[in-house]
Amino acid sequence: MISNTIILPVLMHMLIAVLLIFFWRNVKAQKIISVAGNLLVLGLGIEIFMLTWNNGIQTTQAGAWRAPFGITFVADVFSSSMVLLTAIAGTAVGLFSTVGIRRERMKYGYFPIYHFLLMGLNGAFLTGDIFNLFVWFEIIIIASFVLMTLGGRRLQIGAGIKYVTINLLASVIFLTAIGILYGLTGSLNMADLSLKIAAIENRGLVNVTAMLFFTSFGIKSAVFPLYFWLPASYHTPPSAITAIFGGLLTKVGVYALIRTFTLIFVPDAFTTNVLLVVATGTLLTGALGALVKKDIRKLFSYLIVCHIGYMIAGLGMFTEIAIVGTLFYLFHDMMAKTNLFLITGLMTKIRGSGYYKDTGGLYKDYPRLSLIIAIVFFSVVGVPPLSGFWPKIYLFQAGLGTGSYILLGAMIIASFITLYVMAKCWSEMFWKPQPEENKKEPDNFSKMNRWDKTWMVGPIIMLAFISLYIGLGAEKIMMVSKHIAGELMDTGPYIKAVLGK
């Protein structure tokens, strides 16, 4: 089915960004345009999701150059649900930013760059061309690099250098892999590649290319042993920026992994083994890293790494149940991680410190807010019936089914460590009485006016309720995940939609 609508989430963000540049110095106008634009894209996201859910895969050929020669944009249910979740997270963080980001940062183009970043994310989810995917990744890197260093504090610049160096390296590897792939097949269209790669005799070369792609996407999605840049850089920018990074940037790497390893390189025994080893390593090292960190933002950064492991594990086991688990986890994680970092922003605002040892007594001062935050914390842990619980059932079931017992062990250990870490955060920050030294720190939150408070807490509540919905309405999410897993395992309709044969 051909539909022009599917490209609109990309174009709309660009339009908003261009508009915002016109209002470069007018911060108030920027806030209004940004929030309105985000809501518009959210509406578009819902429309596209309904369109693909009801009518199947939608495509459009940019410039009317036919596939496999032109650039195809494809929206299947997987892409469109990623676009929808990005729009939800984008709206929440956009709202939070209106209060959570300093005025000076806004004057130097925070909002335009933010929308360019969202444009890059939507583009990466919707493209059906592997080189175009590379281009969207570049847009994401450039935008995120600017966001990371905006403000120019020494700590930020240092982190930014680490971030950009390793990500550029990943891009070089990605580009090399695309070059080899083009040399092998003479095509860049993913649907076309799917057919051509399957017909190649020299499987060794195909596997090498697949590993190059895996390395590149692995760096971007922060898997073991290539994750070290993430905890080294994610704690430096303001919380709103980290929220969008933690919630969406690593997930776009996971999306690219899932897409290429189901469509182009269907995993053989070698690839699945590599994926499983990497998943085990990611789960364990991420969890152990989280165990020793005292700064909550660093701690949550390690949790991002740890939980990426679950998604890679599902992909590595490569059965339909495992893929369902991966997808469900991906959806849950995007919402929960975005929210976790927004919460750190709020808590730092209230207590003036990001170290959990120094703070405390939040439950006493803000009981209702604490209850909302508890939902998010225990969603991340996966306490039934909250959202982290359901995908784990599927992943454990798949682990038992495929006999990957070491991985299963790693998943269970990672779950327990997550539980321990989150419980410790909860008891230190919320239950423990506030330490005397910390009482001297100014409470910047209670000084804000009513509207500003609403903009700060509103997004957190919104995302918490979505997390709650993912947990309590798990049946619906499961239905979507199963549908997507079916699409991913049987690539026939995708290829037919793109190539028309």
Next chain:
Amino acid sequence: MKTIILKVASNYLLPLLLLFSVFILLRGHYEPGGGFVGGLIASIAFVLHAFANGLKTTQKFLKYHPGVAIPIGLGLSLFAGLLPMFAGLPFMKSLFFSQPLPVIGTISTALVFDIGVYLVVVGVTLTILFTISETVND
């Protein structure tokens, strides 16, 4: 670099180079050239002018901050891409005027896109170079 030869030459070179950049821009549809190269040539013209006459003079000559060209260019390019979508065609499909114009030839939305690129390149290059020379001079 305050030499009289460069100063006089740059005054003549500025319009010539700008004209050449427009030529390259228009040529780009079927032959080598286009908005990107044209934009670079145009910015070289202004940089040369700044070299000879000092940054202040060039900035006064330009009247507006070169960064203004960035959103205008981006907007033009986006508009050129969006235009066919109103007719129900895919994004970025090139639309042609049915009648060729004198001198320029047939105009298409691809030209509008290229003009947008031209403006963005001029805006970005000049903003970067002017900012760097300002910080060096300070």
